Amino acid sequence: MINLTDSAVNAVKSAISAATQPASGLRIMVEAGGCAGFKYMMGLADEAKPDDTVIERDGLKVFVDNKSHEHLLGTTIDFVIAPENPGFTFDNPNATSNCSCGKSFS
Known part of the structure; x- marks a missing residue:
């Protein structure tokens, strides 16, 4: 299961309401790259998409493809408002190491 904090849900809902293109949810992916081996997108x-797992939280749909889902099981996604590095954070129990930017892991 992938978990989103209330702050993350609110940030995504705000982005959806401000989007110029139709959007019904958030797509989360893991791709090869970044400074630690994999990066969050x-x-x-x-x-x-046909191979997506769809997770719903407080009316928000989160789409995760099956390849990414295995890397994200148990991950908590938060949205942090801070003077330094504001934005989404990932607490991924599957990561053996993380990049200092928090957007890359192995």
């Missing part, structure tokens, strides 16, 4: 999405 996020973006608004209009609909699920």
Whole structure:
């Protein structure tokens, strides 16, 4: 299961309401790259793809492809408002190491 904090849900809902293109949820992916081996990718999405797992939290849909899902099981996504490095954070129990930027892991 992937968990989103209230802060993350509110940030995504705000982004969806301000989007110029139709969006019904958030797509989260893991791709090869970044300074630690894998990187998190996020973006608004209009609909699920055939191989997506769809997670719903407080009316927000989160779309995760099956390859990424295995890397994200148990991950908590938060949205932090801070003077330094504001934005989404990932607490991923599957990561053996993280990049200092928090957007990359191995």
